[in-house]
Amino acid sequence: xxxxxxxxxxxxxxxxxxxxxSCTYDTSENNYYLFWYKQPPSRQMILVIxxxxxxxxxxxxxxxxxxFQKAAKSFxxxxxxxxxxxxxxxxxxxxQGGGGADGLTFGKGTHLIIQP
Amino acid sequence: DTAVSQTPxxxxxQMGNDKSIKCEQNLGHDTMYWYKxxxxxxxxxxxxxxxxxxxxxxxxxxxxxxxxxxxxxxNLHINSLELGDSAVYFCASSQLAGSTDxxxxxxxxxxTVL
Numbered sequence: 001x002x003x004x005x006x007x008x009x010x011x012x013x014x015x016x017x018x019x020x021x022s023c024t025y026d027t028s029e030n031n032y033y034l035f036w037y038k039q040p041p042s043r044q045m046i047l048v049i050x051x052x053x054x055x056x057x058x059x060x061x062x063x064x065x066x067x068f069q070k071a072a073k074s075f076x077x078x079x080x081x082x083x084x085x086x087x088x089x090x091x092x093x094x095x096q097g098g099g100g101a102d103g104l105t106f107g108k109g110t111h112l113i114i115q116p
Numbered sequence: 117d118t119a120v121s122q123t124p125x126x127x128x129x130q131m132g133n134d135k136s137i138k139c140e141q142n143l144g145h146d147t148m149y150w151y152k153x154x155x156x157x158x159x160x161x162x163x164x165x166x167x168x169x170x171x172x173x174x175x176x177x178x179x180x181x182x183x184x185x186x187x188x189x190x191n192l193h194i195n196s197l198e199l200g201d202s203a204v205y206f207c208a209s210s211q212l213a214g215s216t217d218x219x220x221x222x223x224x225x226x227x228t229v230l
Contacts, residue, residue: 103161
């Protein structure tokens with residue numbers, strides 16, 4: 001079974017600062033994917049960034065980047081130049097990969113608050 | 117165009133009633149899912165459907181049943197609703213062939229059982 005742990009229930013930073021959300025996971029799979037989803041107050045689940053476990057290069061999407069440490073099973077999200085619109089719940093998740101239809105396993109989330 | 121849609125967005129009902137939540141995706145995906153988000157925001161998979169075949173079914177009461185009339189739809193039926201069923205229910209879809217396992221979510225349905 002897969003598990004995902006997010007150890008920061010809530011974080012608060014000033015606008016324009018850089019913030020890092022932590023995530024660790026456990027899986028017995030060799031082929032899997034890791035995700036960060038954002039859930040703003042509208043409750044829509046929005047994909048922020050995706051990382052293939054077999055790729056060593058860290059994924060980046062504009063102001064969002066990850067630090068993927070496969071041996072340590074760590075997958076942190078860095079948000080640069082934070083904006084008020086980044087205020088949301090952030091969920092780390094993993095999938096089985098390999099074409100399996102198992103659902104995503106989510107962490108409990110981090111509530112990120114960007115202060116003006 | 118909405119990729120994954122759910123109806124209704126809000127559902128308030130009495131204990132003991134039977135209700136359904138509809139989900140449709142226009143992404144051409146071959147797998148659809150239902151998740152439950154509880155009051156503490158924890159998301160947990162309930163079901164997934166691939167080519168009309170139930171792939172997984174976590175420890176979900178048999179009062180819950182997914183029904184897929186075609187590949188683009190996966191509806192959730194709930195019988196004899198209980199107070200503990202109050203939650204937000206999300207539908208999602210993904211493409212398995214050449215998969216990156218990325219799932220796209222609907223807007224969620226907030227179910228309140230009184």
